[in-house]
Amino acid sequence: MASERVTLTVADPDGEREVALSSPNRAVWPDPPSGSGPITKAELAEYAQLVAEPFLAANGHRPVSLERFRDGIGSEGFFSKNPPKGTPDFVEAVTVTYNSGRRHPQIVLTRPSAIVWAVQMNTVVFHPWASLAAESDNPVELRIDLDPQPGTDFSAAIPAAHALREVLREAGLEAFIKTSGNRGLHVFAPIEPAHEFLVVRHAVIAAGRELERRMPDKVTMNWWKEERGERIFIDFNQANRDRTMAGAYSPRALPGATVSTPVEWDELDGLDPSRFTVRSIPQRLADVGDPWARMQENPGRIDVLLEWWERDLSDGLGELSFPPEFPKMPGEPPRVQPSKKVAANWDEDGNPVDD
Structure with a gap:
């Protein structure tokens, strides 16, 4: 039996x-807490159209990975990075270089229409790169994920975010903030696309180390x-090439249908991120507008942060660990849990020593 199908x-x-x-009545979120x-x-397709302008301003014109769920958020998800067979011509693509x-x-x-097509492909979460398609090797924003660990919660990330904003201001950067749609906060600072991902990662590490001090x-x-x-874990590895987080105004595959939502800094204290949902965000945009509307108007430079990186190198603070799927990187510490590390099994460059 053919599935139900409508045309939107x-x-x-450039026109309609x-x-x-297909399957427009399929429940993506079967039981959201709104009770309706x-x-x-x-x-979800209607939501995509209502938020399209700020969504594209934050996530458009850049490589994006689609997190798809064939039977709603309770089913197993998977990622699409490459255009699948039959992708229409109004959905664009760019050739990018991965870490391998x-x-x-x-x-x-x-x-x-491209966002609605992604919904048709059962996309729930949109994961954009930090770079634009026109120059995909060089990020246009510095991203820092403030990730609450067990024993902490969203409220514990708020003072860390305010302090990080001051750190970035001292480095000459203006920070913008959004909820993750889950327990954390994402701090973004627009930058000129003058450096490739690894260099921007070093700038993120420098900012994170200063916040940690x-x-x-x-x-x-x-x-x-x-x-x-x-x-709160300062997740510096979100700054790597092909490492992404949920984009602004992207839904999350969580029972509450929460949305990763840009907010003003003066909204942050006492904020309840669970109230930002697929059903509430269109009205929020109508009432208060998009806090990130001017985000890319005055991109900064990471020169000061790179000076801090070099200073820390001189003080003996070197490279930090990369995600496990990355190739071994120069100067990287051993990829072994500290509690399981036996010093004699590793050389000074962090490579395993053969018996």
């Missing part, structure tokens, strides 16, 4: 476009979970 008329900048939507029934695929050195086309969303009992740069304690 989507307003693009028809986009087919399931959020269907059709409702492999090059491959990756999806780029540039218009409302100021709040040693509240935040940590420790990559290994066993060393973090009840502190």
